[in-house]
Amino acid sequence: MTATQLDPAFVAILSCLYCGAEVAQVEARLVCRNPRCGRRYPIEDGIPVMLSAAAEAPMSEPSGQERP
Numbered sequence: 256m257t258a259t260q261l262d263p264a265f266v267a268i269l270s271c272l273y274c275g276a277e278v279a280q281v282e283a284r285l286v287c288r289n290p291r292c293g294r295r296y297p298i299e300d301g302i303p304v305m306l307s308a309a310a311e312a313p314m315s316e317p318s319g320q321e322r323p
């Protein structure tokens with residue numbers, strides 16, 4: 256399975272919707288580089304989906320414990 260490799264210069268201008276930190280591509284996702292946040296955004300057809308509805312919470316965050 257191969258993931259689309261985004262242009263690093265493009266990824267560099269993106270930032271996390273939740274905390275504003277930089278994001279990094281990890282396989283088929285963009286992952287917030289802030290360890291306190293850790294939101295993950297899917298990449299669909301080579302286009303990162305930077306939407307709050309699409310963002311996945313980090314696995315370390317228990318479900319039902321969403322902060323406002």
Ligand SMILES: [Zn+2]
Nearest residue numbers: 271274287292
């Ligand atoms: Zn973040």
